[in-house]
Amino acid sequence: MGESITITDNRTGESIEIPIVDGGIDAGAWSSLLPGIWFDDPSFSATSGASSSITYLDGGAGLLRYRGYPIEQLAGTAGFMEVAYLVVFGELPTRDQLDAWCDEIAEAAPIHENFHKRILEGFRDDAHAMGVLIAGIAAMSTFWPDGKDVEDTTCRRTQMVRLIAKMPTLAASAYRRSVGTPYVQPDHGLDYTGNFLSMMFGQREGGYEVDPVLRDALDLLFVLHADHEQNCSTTAARIVGSSHADPYVTLASAAAALYGPRHGGANEAVVRMLEGISSYDQVDDFITGVKAGDHKLMGFGHRVYKNYDPRARILKDVAHKVFAVTGTNPLLDMALKLEEVALADDYFISRSLYPNVDFYSGLIYQSMGFPIEMFTVLFAIGRTPGWLAHWDELMAQGSRIARPRQVYTGHAQRDVPSIDQR
Numbered sequence: 001m002g003e004s005i006t007i008t009d010n011r012t013g014e015s016i017e018i019p020i021v022d023g024g025i026d027a028g029a030w031s032s033l034l035p036g037i038w039f040d041d042p043s044f045s046a047t048s049g050a051s052s053s054i055t056y057l058d059g060g061a062g063l064l065r066y067r068g069y070p071i072e073q074l075a076g077t078a079g080f081m082e083v084a085y086l087v088v089f090g091e092l093p094t095r096d097q098l099d100a101w102c103d104e105i106a107e108a109a110p111i112h113e114n115f116h117k118r119i120l121e122g123f124r125d126d127a128h129a130m131g132v133l134i135a136g137i138a139a140m141s142t143f144w145p146d147g148k149d150v151e152d153t154t155c156r157r158t159q160m161v162r163l164i165a166k167m168p169t170l171a172a173s174a175y176r177r178s179v180g181t182p183y184v185q186p187d188h189g190l191d192y193t194g195n196f197l198s199m200m201f202g203q204r205e206g207g208y209e210v211d212p213v214l215r216d217a218l219d220l221l222f223v224l225h226a227d228h229e230q231n232c233s234t235t236a237a238r239i240v241g242s243s244h245a246d247p248y249v250t251l252a253s254a255a256a257a258l259y260g261p262r263h264g265g266a267n268e269a270v271v272r273m274l275e276g277i278s279s280y281d282q283v284d285d286f287i288t289g290v291k292a293g294d295h296k297l298m299g300f301g302h303r304v305y306k307n308y309d310p311r312a313r314i315l316k317d318v319a320h321k322v323f324a325v326t327g328t329n330p331l332l333d334m335a336l337k338l339e340e341v342a343l344a345d346d347y348f349i350s351r352s353l354y355p356n357v358d359f360y361s362g363l364i365y366q367s368m369g370f371p372i373e374m375f376t377v378l379f380a381i382g383r384t385p386g387w388l389a390h391w392d393e394l395m396a397q398g399s400r401i402a403r404p405r406q407v408y409t410g411h412a413q414r415d416v417p418s419i420d421q422r
């Protein structure tokens with residue numbers, strides 16, 4: 001017998017041998033043996049909903065590769081625009097391809113003036129930037145109805161360029177609106193990440209002095225967030241995209257999933273958690289509360305990594321470079337203390353709970369001057385190429401609409417009583 005399993009239905013004695021291919025077992029085979037019986041896995045911990053060639057994770061070994069390239073090699077050598085090209089198109093660009101790609105993205109960076117006047121200005125002053133971003137991404141669907149031609153590869157490419165290009169512009173505009181400063185248009189003379197910093201913190205008339213250390217650190221953070229296989233928000237994108245909805249509402253659904261504190265919202269939750277532990281001597285009490293189930297240690301744990309998240313390891317180094325410019329974030333020592341106590345405690349060790357990408361990223365963002373409501377927005381900018389790559393892959397695979405089955409636990413059929421009999 002080769003690489004295969006055999007399933008036997010003990011009610012009938014019937015068996016079926018199913019090959020193991022690429023680490024997977026085709027559902028079509030066993031469902032023919034077990035009509036009406038479903039493998040129940042509500043959070044997809046042990047089931048695959050996709051075949052993908054974009055990113056490879058090995059949770060036990062703490063490995064992360066984009067299109068086969070280890071994250072440790074990409075981080076610090078390839079810029080975010082190179083990695084976005086790699087994630088979306090499958091290969092690292094040549095210098096000419098990179099130059100053309102950066103120009104194409106820069107050309108598409110501006111957003112329509114109506115976005116500012118009629119959409120962004122419609123929000124409350126204290127609206128959370130993620131709520132504005134999610135609505136803004138969905139609103140793009142109304143500006144580019146041609147994006148609905150999702151089965152056309154050229155059309156898909158046009159929308160992918162627009163979304164990668166406009167995400168920073170929309171994000172920066174959401175921030176400028178919240179602090180009441182005039183919008184700053186994209187500056188074609190700056191690179192992608194420098195331009196974002198200019199739109200965030202620059203004056204209206206431009207001329208923003210990009211700090212190279214901060215720009216490089218943010219660019220690296222975008223690289224680390226570019227993709228991560230079938231995480232919650234990417235799965236949301238694949239589910240919504242499978243209905244052939246346009247890429248704008250598809251990405252809005254992904255950003256909505258990212259907003260949750262169990263996912264991309266964790267970087268904001270970590271800083272709020274650290275701010276809540278106002279002094280060193282409260283760390284032990286806090287950890288006691290975690291072990292009692294009163295609260296989670298935000299920024300710790302991962303469905304796949306049962307080892308140190310390789311991105312968290314890289315982020316610790318980035319943090320020191322940023323803090324050398326901005327001054328150390330006072331919450332860093334608290335974070336390091338929490339990590340030290342947790343990694344020595346059997347509660348965390350026995351559950352394979354280690355720092356994930358969100359444990360340090362918020363501290364870095366905060367030290368760079370980003371307000372806490374922008375942290376998950378920054379995650380979304382970095383993840384946009386990954387969401388789009390998975391959407392494009394799904395369309396190219398000609399996959400069917402996602403429609404899971406269920407295990408029904410409700411009433412058997414019963415008759416409707418008249419209201420007087422209820």
Ligand code: SDX
Nearest residue numbers: 228231262263264266296297298299300301302303351356
């Ligand atoms: C991201 O999927 C991805 O790839 C995501 C991501 C990406 O790049 O897209 O990597 C980005 O979302 C990282 C995760 C950010 N979230 C957080 O930091 C929030 C805190 N972490 C937890 O909520 C949790 O660890 C999750 C959501 C990340 C994972 O949840 P799982 O896999 O469903 O794990 P679980 O809840 O079943 O936990 C198993 C055990 C439980 O204890 P017991 O019931 O066995 O006693 O571990 C405990 C949990 O209570 N546990 C924690 C904990 N995480 C898990 N206990 C305290 N603090 C935590 N953070």
